[in-house]
Amino acid sequence: MNKQTITDWFKELQDEICKGLEDLDGKSSFKEDNWQRPEGGGGRTRVIDDGNLIEKGGVNFSAVSGPTPKKILEALNLPETDFYATGVSIVLHPQNPWVPIIHMNVRYFEMGNGTYWFGGGIDLTPHYVHGKEDGVTIHSILKAACDQIDPEYYARFKSWADDYFFIRHRNETRGIGGIFFDRINEQSEGKSKEDLWQFVQSVGKSFVPIYSDYAQKHRSRSFNEGNKKWQFLRRGRYAEFNLVWDKGTKFGLDTNGRTESILMSLPPQCSWEYDHQPTAGSLEAETLNWLKKDIDWI
Amino acid sequence: MNKQTITDWFKELQDEICKGLEDLDGKSSFKEDNWQRPEGGGGRTRVIDDGNLIEKGGVNFSAVSGPTPKKILEALNLPETDFYATGVSIVLHPQNPWVPIIHMNVRYFEMGNGTYWFGGGIDLTPHYVHGKEDGVTIHSILKAACDQIDPEYYARFKSWADDYFFIRHRNETRGIGGIFFDRINEQSEGKSKEDLWQFVQSVGKSFVPIYSDYAQKHRSRSFNEGNKKWQFLRRGRYAEFNLVWDKGTKFGLDTNGRTESILMSLPPQCSWEYDHQPTAGSLEAETLNWLKKDIDWI
Numbered sequence: 001m002n003k004q005t006i007t008d009w010f011k012e013l014q015d016e017i018c019k020g021l022e023d024l025d026g027k028s029s030f031k032e033d034n035w036q037r038p039e040g041g042g043g044r045t046r047v048i049d050d051g052n053l054i055e056k057g058g059v060n061f062s063a064v065s066g067p068t069p070k071k072i073l074e075a076l077n078l079p080e081t082d083f084y085a086t087g088v089s090i091v092l093h094p095q096n097p098w099v100p101i102i103h104m105n106v107r108y109f110e111m112g113n114g115t116y117w118f119g120g121g122i123d124l125t126p127h128y129v130h131g132k133e134d135g136v137t138i139h140s141i142l143k144a145a146c147d148q149i150d151p152e153y154y155a156r157f158k159s160w161a162d163d164y165f166f167i168r169h170r171n172e173t174r175g176i177g178g179i180f181f182d183r184i185n186e187q188s189e190g191k192s193k194e195d196l197w198q199f200v201q202s203v204g205k206s207f208v209p210i211y212s213d214y215a216q217k218h219r220s221r222s223f224n225e226g227n228k229k230w231q232f233l234r235r236g237r238y239a240e241f242n243l244v245w246d247k248g249t250k251f252g253l254d255t256n257g258r259t260e261s262i263l264m265s266l267p268p269q270c271s272w273e274y275d276h277q278p279t280a281g282s283l284e285a286e287t288l289n290w291l292k293k294d295i296d297w298i
Numbered sequence: 299m300n301k302q303t304i305t306d307w308f309k310e311l312q313d314e315i316c317k318g319l320e321d322l323d324g325k326s327s328f329k330e331d332n333w334q335r336p337e338g339g340g341g342r343t344r345v346i347d348d349g350n351l352i353e354k355g356g357v358n359f360s361a362v363s364g365p366t367p368k369k370i371l372e373a374l375n376l377p378e379t380d381f382y383a384t385g386v387s388i389v390l391h392p393q394n395p396w397v398p399i400i401h402m403n404v405r406y407f408e409m410g411n412g413t414y415w416f417g418g419g420i421d422l423t424p425h426y427v428h429g430k431e432d433g434v435t436i437h438s439i440l441k442a443a444c445d446q447i448d449p450e451y452y453a454r455f456k457s458w459a460d461d462y463f464f465i466r467h468r469n470e471t472r473g474i475g476g477i478f479f480d481r482i483n484e485q486s487e488g489k490s491k492e493d494l495w496q497f498v499q500s501v502g503k504s505f506v507p508i509y510s511d512y513a514q515k516h517r518s519r520s521f522n523e524g525n526k527k528w529q530f531l532r533r534g535r536y537a538e539f540n541l542v543w544d545k546g547t548k549f550g551l552d553t554n555g556r557t558e559s560i561l562m563s564l565p566p567q568c569s570w571e572y573d574h575q576p577t578a579g580s581l582e583a584e585t586l587n588w589l590k591k592d593i594d595w596i
Contacts, residue, residue, distance in 0.1 A: 239541070264572055
């Protein structure tokens with residue numbers, strides 16, 4: 001398998017996921033923007049809004065190339081060389097506050113000198129967390145994908161997600177986690193590129209089953225104004241994480257990436273209130289107790 | 299004048315501004331949170347919401363001290379030493395989309411080795427800009443404050459504001475600017491500390507007159523749903539600037555500052571829409587044409 005095979009597979013994954021989400025939504029469909037990057041490559045940004053299930057979301061594919069951005073060369077202490085990067089990125093903000101926000105990214109990076117790596121992850125941000133039962137589906141499905149390649153991967157990548165999707169200035173996790181991994185390759189893992197690619201494909205394929213489960217379970221649950229208000233506040237935290245801490249977002253904005261594609265992750269509507277404190281004993285207060293690292297959700 | 303004189307004056311400025319804003323608002327009053335910083339010092343955070351004029355705003359005073367944060371020592375290449383920093387920070391989000399968002403900051407910084415500097419600025423972010431007339435009040439009042447100390451300050455600090463309050467990933471200014479200055483002292487300016495302090499005081503004193511003028515001019519203008527929608531989108535850009543580019547916010551979050559005081563600048567409610575494009579010829583489209591550097595507003 002080479003970069004073209006990987007690229008083609010990611011494109012198909014985008015198609016499949018969009019199809020799966022349109023079926024699930026039942027009302028809205030994706031609109032596509034094809035864009036070119038002046039320095040090389042481009043992408044297919046697909047966004048959906050005002051659906052039955054999804055209020056605003058994006059499923060983006062890109063394959064970009066050209067001279068490696070200076071920031072990467074400096075970080076890795078490398079001489080000038082070309083790069084090729086391809087992947088699929090997703091963020092979905094649901095209408096119903098009982099349905100979680102979800103994020104997925106799978107990516108492949110290759111440089112002129114032969115260096116390559118895979119990265120990716122899926123994580124879930126429910127507006128409400130009741131208990132460990134809320135983490136079972138996502139963590140079980142991701143654990144199964146990890147176990148196929150290495151019995152130690154789930155623990156390692158789950159913990160990596162806890163550390164990565166962490167809102168440091170709030171001392172809280174973005175949600176209930178999932179898995180995250182970056183810059184894995186033959187050298188770092190002692191596994192063949194083919195095996196790692198199989199793993200990345202398993203992660204990509206697990207997106208629709210995971211999201212469908214949460215969506216179907218919660219989409220018909222009735223909610224009130226207080227639930228919407230809480231959803232808007234939690235979306236504010238999501239925006240804080242993405243704009244302040246997310247390395248992918250930061251890198252994209254720093255290196256003159258396509259702003260509208262990068263910021264498709266931001267919520268349709270959100271709010272901030274000074275020092276908001278949920279009522280003691282409320283579901284909102286309970287939720288905050290679950291936004292911690294190192295919870296064993298399975 | 300010493301750090302205590304400056305601190306006391308900033309406290310009084312906070313009192314005066316809060317009083318002025320309560321009079322102007324006519325409905326809501328400020329709520330105060332006194333906080334202590336574990337490493338030294340503390341602050342008086344004052345927030346207002348749900349007013350006649352102001353939907354959400356903060357007027358914060360702080361005076362913090364202790365070992366200089368490593369980030370500053372590294373940036374300035376200094377040995378370990380104590381610091382003292384005091385200032386007043388304001389952001390106001392109005393109810394009415396015809397009234398602009400306003401920001402002010404005045405600050406003083408001193409280190410154990412005797413180094414000191416002043417910084418500050420005021421800038422205006424109207425949701426709608428019709429033309430140069432919208433910039434006359436703020437820029438004329440700030441120019442007058444600058445001219446008192448140096449005929450070249452307005453041009454220099456106006457241009458500094460254009461560069462600072464710039465949303466790089468959007469290639470647009472945050473609003474119609476104002477002035478911004480940082481790390482000015484005897485060495486950098488060839489002026490006495492007393493003269494520079496007088497200047498900083500003039501800037502602080504100009505806040506209420508500037509905001510009152512814009513508030514009174516526009517607060518009674520009727521608006522529709524489309525205007526509110528546009529206000530929410532513009533507030534989204536304000537959040538993007540503050541969370542992605544604002545050095546003060548970044549520094550505060552990086553150095554374990556008081557999150558709720560730092561993020562009081564965020565809007566009460568805002569929204570993001572993928573690739574929103576205002577209708578050609580609309581007031582919204584006209585506004586975007588004015589969000590550029592180097593416009594002579596006077």
